[in-house]
Amino acid sequence: MAFGKVYSADNSNLPHLKILVVDDDDLNRRMMHIMLTREGHRVEFATNGLEALDAVKYNRFDIVFMDLQMPTMDGVEASRRIREWENGGFHTFIVALTASYLPEVGQTLFEAGIDNYIAKPFNVEHIDRILHYASKTLQAASARSALMQQHAPVASPVLNVQKGIWRVGDLETYRELLSDFIEGLPKRVATLEKHMLEQNWNALSREAHNMKGIALSLEALELAECVSKLDKQDKEGYTNVDPGLILELKRVETILRKTASDFLVKKENSALQP
Numbered sequence: 388m389a390f391g392k393v394y395s396a397d398n399s400n401l402p403h404l405k406i407l408v409v410d411d412d413d414l415n416r417r418m419m420h421i422m423l424t425r426e427g428h429r430v431e432f433a434t435n436g437l438e439a440l441d442a443v444k445y446n447r448f449d450i451v452f453m454d455l456q457m458p459t460m461d462g463v464e465a466s467r468r469i470r471e472w473e474n475g476g477f478h479t480f481i482v483a484l485t486a487s488y489l490p491e492v493g494q495t496l497f498e499a500g501i502d503n504y505i506a507k508p509f510n511v512e513h514i515d516r517i518l519h520y521a522s523k524t525l526q527a528a529s530a531r532s533a534l535m536q537q538h539a540p541v542a543s544p545v546l547n548v549q550k551g552i553w554r555v556g557d558l559e560t561y562r563e564l565l566s567d568f569i570e571g572l573p574k575r576v577a578t579l580e581k582h583m584l585e586q587n588w589n590a591l592s593r594e595a596h597n598m599k600g601i602a603l604s605l606e607a608l609e610l611a612e613c614v615s616k617l618d619k620q621d622k623e624g625y626t627n628v629d630p631g632l633i634l635e636l637k638r639v640e641t642i643l644r645k646t647a648s649d650f651l652v653k654k655e656n657s658a659l660q661p
Contacts, residue, residue, distance in 0.1 A: 404522065406449060408432050409457070428518075440465055463499045486508075551604070564604075566651055568607075576633075610639050
């Protein structure tokens with residue numbers, strides 16, 4: 388099937404879908420909201436690629452309508468990072484929204500993991516066609532993802548539970564250490580931010596180094612990578628410290644705490660079942 392090809396079909400039996408619309412223009416978001424919600428679909432919004440990436444990590448969307456030209460992070464980069472985070476698991480159907488599509492950039496979209504595109508200006512018919520096409524492919528993807536989840540442990544760049552258990556020796560020890568670490572994580576992040584504001588580089592590096600070691604032991608790899616940037620700067624000099632590192636750290640902290648909490652609650656509920 389050629390990339391970008393859209394098929395017309397009767398959408399009377401189209402299931403209600405959970406959809407993320409990513410666009411920095413308020414009017415475009417309102418227009419998409421009207422067209423999608425009147426068909427019964429559930430719609431959420433993001434205004435840039437970074438927000439879209441976070442939204443996909445927190446929620447499972449059937450389809451993401453992704454504008455390509457946005458501030459902070461564009462649609463191509465956001466799509467690429469979503470595919471890296473999914474890591475072969477559940478496949479979110481990504482549709483590019485573009486006002487200037489050229490055939491020669493189709494390969495770029497494909498390599499970023501974008502499934503299809505709609506050229507602006509679009510109308511209800513265009514949306515209906517893409518939704519019908521996407522819903523058919525989602526059925527197979529959902530079944531494949533469900534099968535994988537039945538047999539695979541929690542494993543992602545955020546938290547690789549299987550390897551973490553292997554590192555510390557057993558499940559209960561891992562759960563206890565992870566719980567303690569997550570509980571104290573906000574205080575650790577606040578301490579790092581305090582050291583940076585006070586320009587106490589030695590203390591910042593020491594705290595970041597310790598935090599990185601614990602994160603690696605628990606296989607919280609995204610957090611470990613983030614704090615390692617702070618640790619590294621002590622050796623390279625702090626003449627050009629990026630204040631965005633703390634913002635990135637807080638973002639990663641939020642995602643990790645949610646992922647870890649979901650895992651801990653799931654295990655506790657399983658233990659309570661007869």
